[in-house]
Amino acid sequence: MTTKTRAKTNGTSLLRTGEVAARIQAGRAGLVPSALKVVDLVTQEPSWVLTSSVSEVADRAGTSESTVIRACQGLGFKGFHDLKLALASDLATQEREHDDLERAEGIGPRTPRRDVPQLVLRNSAAVLQDVIRTLDLDAYEGALEALTAARRIIVIGNGTSSAPAQDCAYRLTTLGLLVHAPSDTFGQHLTARALEDKDAVLAISHTGATKETLVAVEAARSGGARVVAVTSHLRSPLATHAHHVLVAGGPELGFRQEAMTSRLAHLAVLDTLFVGIALSRPKRSREFLDVMADVTAEHSL
Template identity: 30%
Template sequence: METTLIQIQNMYSSFGRGERKLADWLLQHPSELIGLSISELAAACGCGDATVIRFSKKLGLSGYQALKVNIARELGGSFIGNTATTESDSALELYQKHCSDIILTLERTRNRLSGNTLEAVAGALLKARTISVFGLGCSASIALDATHKLVRLGLSACAYSDSHMQMIIASHLTAEDVVLAISHSGSSVDIVNSLAEAKKNGATTICITGYAKSPAGKYSDYCLLTNAEETKHSILAMTSRIAQLTIIDTLYIYLVLHGDDKIRNAINSTEEALETKKF
């Protein structure tokens, strides 16, 4: 069966100028593709996002994500995060390697995060009439965790992991509302569309992502940036989830420490109500 890279070589003469730039880059740097958002790849090749999508579809693929998956699969190998793994690794050795990847991700994220942006986001959350938290796929559980913490503080937050509901909610938001979206790639079509709709209606838009130069970043007033070099040959979000959760925990702690009496009263009320849930 013809691989994607061989298909690119065979179809090279049929590509337009922008598509040839993409083809040249992919043939020279295939292993670097998995770490790039669609906007970053386009910038690296000197073309637009639309060219990347058109190029992917010309190869018979549904879009950029499918292109990444195919090339990653074809390159083969077993790399989890930044640490090479082998079938001979014991369960404990795999755990230790994964811990090393998590520590590296948290260190890189700490160096990338903006303190001013964190505080601005915390302020927006405190003042919001409602907080809609959007996440799909692996990010859905992160959105639920964020909502759990915000609600404990007495804030009006709700998580949405259905793309239709996200768009419906976004269409009814105002300048008094906030959207917090979680997307490691920043390229989830439904997340981007919901952010665009919310921003159009005046809501404050926030995204926790690994890529500032991504479609989601274009529609976000604030980007909280993680730095997780997810698998070289897999797209499953692993260490990025830990970085996202750590950012959410940080916002929660900041709000507890800097919130007003209303926040503190809400925490006390929450703890008292939950006492009946434990023996």
Template identity: 30%
Template sequence: MELLSRIRAEQADQPEALRKVAEVILANPAEAARSTIVDLAERSGTSTATITRFCRALGFGGYAELRVAIATETGRTARQRWETDIGQEILPDDGLDRVLGVVSGNDIRLIQQTAAQLDLAMVEKVAEAIAHAGRVLLFGVSSSAAVSSEMEHRLQRIRIPTWSRSDAHSALSDAALLGHGDVAIGISHSGRTREVIEVLAEAGSHGAITVAVTSHPSSPLAEVSELVLATASRETTFRAHGFAAIHSQLLVLDVVYVSVAQRTYERTREAFDLTVRAVEGHRLSEGES
């Protein structure tokens, strides 16, 4: 995961003092990269010891290493931004050309960030578990429910016994019936949706493999999950974080789906042949209208 995305994702779960440091860095990363440790401590209302603790929590030996990492990332982002970003704000009287530019630029950038930070070893573990699962349960609410339903359709198409739920009671009932060798996947941008956390905790208590798809890898959902797939998200006007995360969530799950299909190649190919023939009569031929 890119450094600033990681700081943003972990910010809500940090102690107050470290959260203040994160806020100052995220507000102006370029300035933070130019600041001394004393400057950053003063601007965040903390101490130099807190800055050092913040650096170590991110895996850096000291503040000098953090400054270099921030400077490197902000420099790279500045070079890329002119290609993918014309600004985050959309005003009521903006034309559709600007709307299209903001929305598409944001989605492209988030997909790139998600791809760059995706743990492929974790994807392989998830795909392997799904390929051999007796049952797969998918659960998400609100916008995540649509992502869950799409993944259900894809896995069912290749003969993976999969159920998607958007109702918490139904999901909890299904989770209680899972066992060893089954998989439960919870989708939540924030990682703080109570119903999703409860469903994965229930599934895990019965021995199922639990998977979190979230933009916050240190969230409560991640803590109750055996495997975590991290996504990137950043809001624009009229698109709160949950909505902005949809494309990133779909990307991650699509990579998982293809990896499952690779592991079940013969079965998948046969399933595709059967389903294509089943619906062939409902497609218009060339020249029909």
């Protein structure tokens, strides 16, 4: 480590939220070990990275300048300068929110129960704000086109993604789409095998590596169906099988595991798909939403 590099080192706080943190969360699974050293340095000492050159970061991470640049590109940035611009904005925002984030992440047995709702919901808001930072808008438009044009749609989700899948299928049905969300894995596989090129699959998976989900997706794709994936990780088995990949996730925060915070992000993305599809076919959507209102009234006391 050079003298200049040592002089810049300080005890700055970790990078917790913002575009850079969101991209690292989504893309780190696909990075090689040398690139991971770079992104870990960005996470652990963001203020130092912001004031350092690419050669200093390479020296500190124990890797090469080209690896630093490739690590930045692996996260979706054009290069090191592009990452630093986003990092500067993130740190300015984090500084304003520092005290609240520290308190929220420090939830524990001694936290006053009356403080829990405010702290948890503040973290939830931060997770949702990060969704737009990792959502590929070209992929989103492609997903809208595939789902709107589909003759029928199968929604697949297992484990913590099961409930969002069921909710999504129900809501898309209210728009007049022919949608099915089999709850058991055999049913998912069997239904997926019957899909053709005019059909689509909407697969939801936090890890993007759930075997049961992948089996159904592979079966659907082999029949020609379009595959839309909602996942927390840009590089995953599910992402490689999907035509349109919508990435959104959340960090692990104390008692709230990563899959729990990511589910909020996934629900938000599914909501954008619902609204986008409704706007793509407004007349038909309005007709079916009116039918939904009538059915709801019939089942209300």
